[in-house]
Amino acid sequence: MSESATPGTRGMTAASAFAGMTGVAPVMFRAGCPDCRERFELAASALRLAIGASSRTTFYSFTCPRCGAAVRKPAGERIVELLTGGGVRTLRLHSTV
Numbered sequence: 001m002s003e004s005a006t007p008g009t010r011g012m013t014a015a016s017a018f019a020g021m022t023g024v025a026p027v028m029f030r031a032g033c034p035d036c037r038e039r040f041e042l043a044a045s046a047l048r049l050a051i052g053a054s055s056r057t058t059f060y061s062f063t064c065p066r067c068g069a070a071v072r073k074p075a076g077e078r079i080v081e082l083l084t085g086g087g088v089r090t091l092r093l094h095s096t097v
């Protein structure tokens, strides 16, 4: 991975994007691209979750299937649960707690 650790401050749009999803939902995650504004569903394999030392450095990322943009959004506690529960590959950015 070549991602630099620059925390984004785009707000909590991710929370609303995932609102309404429950643990029994199929393993497809709704997401939106801030670049082309396309909305789509992504399989767990298309997403990456990075868990930092704090919620501010915890985010998920994916590549927009429409325009190819690398999208990164902050992941709150609930989203982390959804993603990990759905089998999304998780990267821990810190080695000790």
Ligand SMILES: [Zn+2]
Residues within 6 Å of the ligand: 033, 034, 035, 036, 037, 038, 064, 065, 066, 067, 068, 069
């Ligand atoms: Zn896009």
